[in-house]
Amino acid sequence: MNHNPVYLALDLPRLDAAEALARKVAGHIGGIKLGLEFFCAHGHHGVLEMHKVGLPIFLDLKLHDIPNTVASAMQAIHVLEPAIVTVHAAGGRAMMEDAKAAAGERCKVVAVTVLTSLDESDLAATGVGGNPHDQALRLADLAHSAGLDGIVCSGHEVAGVRKQWKDGFFVVPGLRPSNGKASGDQKRTVTPREARDAGASVLVVGRPISRAEDPLAAAIAIEATL
Numbered sequence: 001m002n003h004n005p006v007y008l009a010l011d012l013p014r015l016d017a018a019e020a021l022a023r024k025v026a027g028h029i030g031g032i033k034l035g036l037e038f039f040c041a042h043g044h045h046g047v048l049e050m051h052k053v054g055l056p057i058f059l060d061l062k063l064h065d066i067p068n069t070v071a072s073a074m075q076a077i078h079v080l081e082p083a084i085v086t087v088h089a090a091g092g093r094a095m096m097e098d099a100k101a102a103a104g105e106r107c108k109v110v111a112v113t114v115l116t117s118l119d120e121s122d123l124a125a126t127g128v129g130g131n132p133h134d135q136a137l138r139l140a141d142l143a144h145s146a147g148l149d150g151i152v153c154s155g156h157e158v159a160g161v162r163k164q165w166k167d168g169f170f171v172v173p174g175l176r177p178s179n180g181k182a183s184g185d186q187k188r189t190v191t192p193r194e195a196r197d198a199g200a201s202v203l204v205v206g207r208p209i210s211r212a213e214d215p216l217a218a219a220i221a222i223e224a225t226l
């Protein structure tokens with residue numbers, strides 16, 4: 001693969017620290033993922049600052065509301081020129097259709113299926129029967145039929161989803177290098193290499209790089225496995 005599929009999740013409280021980390025590893029990642037922690041703390045200003053690093057920006061806002069509200073939120077972030085934005089597939093077909101229509105041509109919209117921090121018992125507690133694999137496939141079908149570009153799922157489901165959606169754009173978080181650190185709050189993990197081999201388009205890596213003693217060495221080590 002020519003293009004580096006790793007997007008670094010910058011889940012850090014300080015803007016200067018996030019920017020310094022992104023600059024340090026910029027040659028060994030393909031993009032930057034800015035999520036709720038970053039956006040709630042630094043907003044539009046923070047995203048515009050991070051554009052200066054010169055890498056594509058994945059704005060992981062996980063939008064989930066009524067269709068009109070989500071479409072309006074999408075329009076409000078046009079100015080930030082994100083390459084990728086997330087919504088929750090559980091928001092339903094109309095919400096996803098309207099989100100995609102509002103996103104503009106150059107922004108991929110992907111739907112979160114089953115968070116990688118959940119297992120079957122967590123799903124049951126929310127009233128969803130069956131296992132994460134079947135639920136992810138069901139929500140992937142819904143996202144596909146709503147016209148989205150792809151989905152977010154764990155490395156355990158991505159091969160199955162790829163089988164039924166051959167040209168989909170699939171984001172896989174919950175990655176832990178095989179020599180790696182504890183899973184933390186993640187329950188459905190695979191290695192970056194396993195996710196890539198299973199058909200992931202983007203590999204989201206956060207703490208295995210950002211909390212490493214030597215983030216640059218960690219990013220280079222992950223790149224070397226791909």
Ligand SMILES: O=C(O)c1cc(=O)[nH]c(=O)n1[C@@H]1O[C@H](COP(=O)(O)O)[C@@H](O)[C@H]1O
Binds near residue numbers: 086
């Ligand atoms: O949408 C996401 O990016 C996402 C979906 C999901 O199911 N699980 C998940 O961990 N993420 C994000 O991926 C990143 C994973 O971070 P680490 O566990 O530190 O590598 C975090 O920024 C999460 O918000």
